[in-house]
Amino acid sequence: MLKRKMLRDLKENKLAYIACLVIIAIGLMIFTSVSMVMENLYSARDIFYEEARFADGFARVNSMPAGDINRLSDIEGVSEIEGRLVKDVRVLFPGSERNVYLRLVSLPEGKSSPINTPVLIEGAPLSEKSRNLWVCPSFFEAQNFELGYEIPLLIEGRSIPFAIVGTAQSPEFVYAMRTAQEMYPMPETFGIGYLPFSMMKTLFQERDQVNDLVFLLEPGYSYEEVEERLKPRLGRYGLISIFSREDQMSHAILTMELQGLEGSSTAMPILFLGIAGVILYILLMRMVEQQRGQIGTLKAFGYTGRELLFHYLSYALILGFIGGMVGGLLGIWLSFPYTEMYRDFFQLPGLESTFSLKYLVLGILLSLFFSVLAGYFGCRNSLKLQPAEAMRPPAPPPARRTWLERWDFFWNLLTVQGKMSVRNLFRNKQRSFFTLIGVMFAFSMMAVTWYFNSIVDILIYDQFEKVQTHNVRVTFSRPLSLKEVERELRRLPGMKRVEPIVEVPVTLKHRWQEKDTIIMGLGEDAFLYNILTDQGERISPPERGIILTERLSDELNAPVGTELTLESYWIRESRSVKVVDVIPQYLGTNAYMEINALNKYLGHGSLATSALLAVEDDSIPFFRERYLNAQPVASIEESGALIEKFNELMESFGAMQYIFTVFGFIIGFAIIYNSSIVSLSERKRELASLKVMGMTSGEVLQVLTFEQWLVSLSGMLVGIPFTIVLMNAMSRAFESDLYSIPVQTEGQFFMMAFLGTAFSILIAQWTIAKRISQLSLVEVLKERD
């Protein structure tokens, strides 16, 4: 019978319980789907890394005889080391001027499973005799290739056709980007190709030289120890960089993503379940209070306290179970498209979603734990009541003056309804507090979401409107004479401005900190690439000393005035350089110097590695045609195309933003709706009396809403510092060498969050307004207190 009572009770307040259920389900949906995706990613990654023998360390050198490599395997801690050729080449599509690049990676011959083995996905093995290659599957798909297609590659200025005989995936290029600046794999313009070493070395006329090393560690050795031993041995081959698996681009991004998922798979469900728990707690506590008479009666005819506690707990159990079940199943369902989405980003063979009961069960347990906890605290009072006591109405709530009343000015400002609201707010301190916290979360969730939305615009706007003001960038395949570059490019029709630049890979050191980065040498009057201070003012590149980006300065612990040690394969000996300025920069981390000063510093004469150009738009096609296939030109990039790609990427972010806004909205609604329902049931009589006295429904509603607005506005106010804390935490979590996220506290996102939260509150109040106008005066007043 008690079961039937429960079902009817639930039905009576269905919207409040449904709101609670929805929040539980959202929490569990996030938990299940994120956990499953995470597990899918982890297991696909681990299996793939294992199977493909993913390297522990990587090194890039200028040139090294293949024969010298075997000697390196003697180094203590190195279990295996292999050399290879890695070169970027252009793919020439007949009749197309698209810039498409292929990174060619040589495969050692006579070794069945080399380090970073590309796993053949489809097609045939490579032959050493004919010109054939494998490409990565994402590239293959994006270019609409078919097996057997021949693609012409531009190698050393010549077009050479290659047949695609298969697709293969290496653990090194799970997240394949051409440069770190791209942020996002673009298989339309960049792919990986694999071919036998013997073929590659002949094509590039490299004899027996390699330019890239990969190695595996012996168990028990750390990368750092090995790096220390290996580094001096590579110096003579022109060591460009040496880094561990942790710093390998593809792996680093995958790891970052997994860490992000791990964070959201714990934080988000706890947030949602916590809020649902609070709502449940308040609902049950109220119900137990309201049903004292019933509890007394039940006890009087022999139900034990434990039976009653279980009865009230079962409300929580039912909600927890249904919420967990619905959320879990939704999460499992969601994990399929979610994993599918990751397949677009991360090329992990074997990455697929499998139906797993583990997280469903875990999720339901988690949800039951939260709801039973909330339920227990909500209804333990039912146990304490003695039957006779329970059947008497509770003592009238004692009212007290609040401290706010001491501020006469404020107090006199309030109408009597306002005074009622304020006292009531303090009467239910705990409930007001929970409401405040709930509104704070809703507000901050929306604020952070809107913030990230707006910040992306700032990033892109800053980068392309203020920093990189050129519209074309030409990168050379080897350093060229600065004077010749200028002379050659300046005379072209439609050319407005030419600014040659030098980009040098270096290692900067300060005490024990060190950091690999790029120094960009810019002309003193550089106009197409601007160095901006935090005030947005343009400063000239320094002739003495170096400018660091904020992140670089932080990582090296090197404020203005610090002497840094600079190493580069461009110079023999390390030299020292002084930090003269630190600037904020959100995309990429690097350092700046004046181009002539940098060239002098390097001592190879006046060189340029790229040129930034301002070209008339209608001259660009001519320009492309002239230089695209020129041997000294490695690539030609147009800014417009880049901005477009950024925007595309951001759109997919956009969808997430809306989902989170909706979540914030649901929380705001549920919190206020629940608080209204509870107030309404508790104060039905009071509100009805007001109506009898002649107040309109609107005026009566104000008594409730004034109180809610007071709490909600305080919640939003507290939400502002909370949002800033969240933003800082997230900005730190997301920060990487690729980009950093500025924390700005001004902007319209607080306004948007305020509007969003206020709207969710208004909707909740609107549903309550209907109830108040339907409040039957006769019935309410007929009931005894």
Next chain:
Amino acid sequence: MKVILEGKGLSKWYQMGEVRVEALRSVDFEIYEGEFAVVLGPSGSGKSTMLNIIGGMDQVSQGELYYLKEPLHTANEKQLTRYRRSSVGFIFQFYNLMPNLTALENVLLASEIADRPLNAQDILDEVGLGDRKDHFPSQLSGGEQQRVAVARAIVKNPDILLCDEPTGALDFTTGIQVLKLLKKFQQEYQKTVMVITHNAGIADMADRVFQMRDGKIAAVHNVELPVSPEEVSW
């Protein structure tokens, strides 16, 4: 005498599941301006229903009801609110004060929404609670709470005071105090007071008594010499 309220063939029935409960069966009455009317009857006789309908808290099922010739039976929710706000004062058996407002604030709450309110402090003095004005309901006795309720009803300066068992929850002495206040209001302000009760003793102080039974007015009689509240006994 001027008729302030007039009911013609008033009926009220409630649908309780499959049973139709008839609370009022075609009742006719006239209430005069400035009189002290008592509606007497056992519980279930329909007297509370009548009060609710007169007070604009409930709609009739059939019949006509006029307040100063204005029809109330066809009034919409907005008009009824208007009517309750300016013309009627209510006093209940269980006071129905706002628990988190002080005595004075409870009275002010009513005066704020009235068109021509009396002075709240004066009225509170008049019901003898001037010195308890800053007390909350939980700090007042039942009799004191009911006196606040009376003050709250009077302060709006209504034309009619409707009282539903105003002494029902009080002991004899405090009950008499409340009755004195009601009488005083009727005489000093020349207002209509209508008291609903099953307590026959109160009928002695009325100008007219309506006897109700089974949803009908069984009898109406004029009291020749109403006694003063002090002489009422039960």
